[in-house]
Amino acid sequence: MIRQAGLPIVPWRILTASGRIDALTGAETERACHEALRQDPRVALDLREVTYLSSAGLRVLLATLKLAASRNGAFALIAPKEGVREILDMSGFSRIIPIVDDVANLE
Amino acid sequence: MKQVKKLNTRKSGPKASRQFGLELPAEVEALPVLAAFAQTVAREAGFPERSRNHIQLALEEITMNILRHGSGQGSFVKIRATLGDGDLRLEVLDTGRPFGFEQAMELYNGIASPDQEIGGIGLYLVKNLMDEVHYQPGTPEGNRMTLIKNKEGM
Numbered sequence: 668m669i670r671q672a673g674l675p676i677v678p679w680r681i682l683t684a685s686g687r688i689d690a691l692t693g694a695e696t697e698r699a700c701h702e703a704l705r706q707d708p709r710v711a712l713d714l715r716e717v718t719y720l721s722s723a724g725l726r727v728l729l730a731t732l733k734l735a736a737s738r739n740g741a742f743a744l745i746a747p748k749e750g751v752r753e754i755l756d757m758s759g760f761s762r763i764i765p766i767v768d769d770v771a772n773l774e
Numbered sequence: 775m776k777q778v779k780k781l782n783t784r785k786s787g788p789k790a791s792r793q794f795g796l797e798l799p800a801e802v803e804a805l806p807v808l809a810a811f812a813q814t815v816a817r818e819a820g821f822p823e824r825s826r827n828h829i830q831l832a833l834e835e836i837t838m839n840i841l842r843h844g845s846g847q848g849s850f851v852k853i854r855a856t857l858g859d860g861d862l863r864l865e866v867l868d869t870g871r872p873f874g875f876e877q878a879m880e881l882y883n884g885i886a887s888p889d890q891e892i893g894g895i896g897l898y899l900v901k902n903l904m905d906e907v908h909y910q911p912g913t914p915e916g917n918r919m920t921l922i923k924n925k926e927g928m
Contacts, residue, residue: 690802690838719827722835722896732888750827757902758895759886 679773680707681745685716688724696724700731700742708740711773714747720754732764745770792818794855800841800868808837808853812864815855819862820925828903829923833864835896836919839878840868852915860926861905866919872911879907 680703688696696712703710710731714720728744735742743765747755755761767773796811798804812830821829837851852867879901881894901907906922 689805689834691805719831721831721838722899723838725895726892729886729888729892736888750824754831754899757884757899759884763886763888 677709678707679709679711679741679743679770681711681713681770683713683716687719687721688717688727689719689721690723693723693727697727697730700727701734704731704734704738704740704742708735708738709742709773710735710740711743711745711767711770713745713770714751715745717751718748720747720751722758725754725758725760728760728764741765743767743773745773791856791858793857794818796853796855797850798853800837800849800851800870802838802841805834805838808834811853811855815857815864816862816923819857821862821923825923829862829864829921832900832903832921832923833866835900836866836921839873839896840866840870840917840919843871843873861922861924864921864923866921867913867916869916872917875909875911 682699682703684696686692700710700712712728712731728742732742734740744755744767746768747766752761752766755764755766794811794815796808798807809830812833813826816826816829833853837853840851849868849870854865854867856863856865878894879897882892882898884898884902886892897907900921904921905924906920908920910918910920
């Protein structure tokens, strides 16, 4: 394992979502994210294939961010499409959830 | 999911506005039908993809809000879309409990915080996605939410 300043670099667990994250599908996304966080402290959700994000989806992201914080972990989003990014920006969520354009940029 | 009850169109003249209607169960499973309706009327109105997606999201947020806070199981939501020369007007009618529109619209101000419960995000999005949002509780047709998207500047 690579170590830096005496601390282990904890790898990210990457989950991939696709299609819509809304009131219909949000529960499934939330279950998957929370299950991953129970196993790994750092979870990133790849949004490359997500075409639609509603307020129900935003609540899923917020709940996951809170769970990650409560476990001293981290939660991030990867490469949202323009329309999804617009909703993240409009809602103010892009200011509290880290967003990277590529897996390689997860810190 | 119950069957969608009706989908009708009315066109009363070459220059008159066109109207489309949809009546669907106030159930989350109706979302795909609602999405298709929103995309169809927005396309008919001549909106580009980005605006069509805004209209779809706004309509879904309003309908989900009715589902969560107003209409109970077994009730229906009526949607009327009027395509005018310069705008698209969507009226969402329900017969459930009216809600405190003004307060709900102020619940969220766009500043997200991981430390607190956030309510009103859906209505906040609607306010930003559409040009006008009006609510009239208790009309003869039920509670009426009106969403307007202008073609100008789209």
